[in-house]
Amino acid sequence: MLGAVATLPYQVFYLIYDIGFYWAVFSANLVFITAYLSVVICNAVGRHSLARDLALSVACTQVFVVTLLISSAAGVQLFYFSVGAFLALIYSNMNSRRFWLQSAGIGALFIISQFLFTPARALTPVPSPFVDIMFGGSVLGVLALSAVISYLYRREIEQAELELKLNNRKLTTLSVTDTLTGLANRRKLDETLLREWERTRRNGLPLSFIMCDVDHFKIYNDNLGHQAGDVCLQQAASILQEALVRPGDLVARYGGEEFAIVLPDTNAVGAHQVAETLRQAVGAMRIPHVPEEGVAFLSVSLGVTTVERPGPDELPEILLKKADEALYMAKANGRDQVVYLALTDQPLHA
Structure with missing residues (x-):
């Protein structure tokens, strides 16, 4: 849902400014929004592992494709920082080797997008001053998305801590309770x-x-x-x-x-x-x-x-x-x- 919401402001710009010129990136984003919604459906039916992997793949692919089309000047590649933070939230049980490999892969995608997808090579670049506005919007979007992810991560930690306290309290109660009568032992x-x-x-x-x-x-x-x-x-x-x-x-x-x-x-x-x-x-x-x-x-x-x-x-x-x-x-x-x-x-x- 966060990925779909973050995409909407860009779609509004393409639609209003020149939908014909930006039809390729507009259409691609529609596909990505649909994919994000499918992540929600996977979660709803209990396919959590599939939803997690699909969300990561869609986010990485979308940032790469959109940056290729409109150039790194728009700042879309900055969302890789949010994707990196996303790893710690959705892969709580991932082994360290896989975590670092995925982190390195996201870093490589960011470097490619940042330095190779320049405005001169863009297929549908965003003109000035809109590109500067879009860059500022990307920065704000990254900060907002990262803040939301941090909040969700903090909430998960607090929930885990609360469950741990409750479990410890139950264990303490059980350790001093007679199982037959329920009295103190x-x-x-x-x-x-x-x-x-x-x-x-x-x-x-x-x-x-x-x-x-x-x-x-x-x-x-x-x-x-x-x-x-x-x-x-x-x-x-x-x-x-x-x-x-x-x-x-x-x-x-x-x-x-x-x-x-x-x-x-x-x-x-x-x-x-x-x-x-x-x-x-x-x-x-x-x-x-x-x-x-x-x-x-x-x-x-x-x-x-x-x-x-x-x-x-x-x-x-x-x-x-x-x-x-x-x-x-x-x-x-x-x-x-x-x-x-x-x-x-x-x-x-x-």
Whole structure:
């Protein structure tokens, strides 16, 4: 389209000034305009490689033929600079050898057109002062066309950069997401816990941690199958996620049927309340379990602990260990309950 549009001002001049004298160049340009339009059609039907090669061939041939007919004084050969810039836009995957060969070929065509197709040798030269006006128009046309090509090239780069950012963002999200439940995975949990641990150490704000286990999940899996078990975990994950109202809280799949919840800026009382809310939310859904095994509906057990300000040598793993001990107590005491253990409490088991 750019080639066809750039040709139109010259056609208007030939038509108005002396169509009989310039019939040869006028007719040739009509052929070239038709060829440019065929490039658009090739692109529209998905023949992109053909369209690319045809556009380059038509542009090079047109500049050569028109310069031969009206002479280099009209400046049409200057469009080879735009054609050279065009290479970088349409041949993004071209190997370096082919690129330099094509660039050298375009350079050779420019030299031939510039120094051999003089006004004295032109078949239909443009008289003065129109030739000077046409030369100025050619310069403006080259600059405008090169600017458009540069803009398109820049847009392609920006689009590629945007796609790269989006893909990187997707990959980053996938790397910290559990594929089954859509919750954060163990990697995200570890990163978040460490970050909040350091923040608690700096600011002295409490940090709570909850371990949550789906009760009698092995029975559920053994009786209903692994596919049903996966659906069960997805349902439990959804309930836990929806029950957390603060954006800073994190629920993650710890492994198997276990989930972990990080609660920044939450003291022991608040953490116990959150855990109880989670337990009740799962129970309220009344998800059928295996009545034949004495379990009517799905339930969860939760172990909770809190750190007020970590010591300089303490690591966040002590939260995981203490919350796991509290979870063990909840399951040992009959399941479907919340047990809180402070970090200083003695564990129930060694």
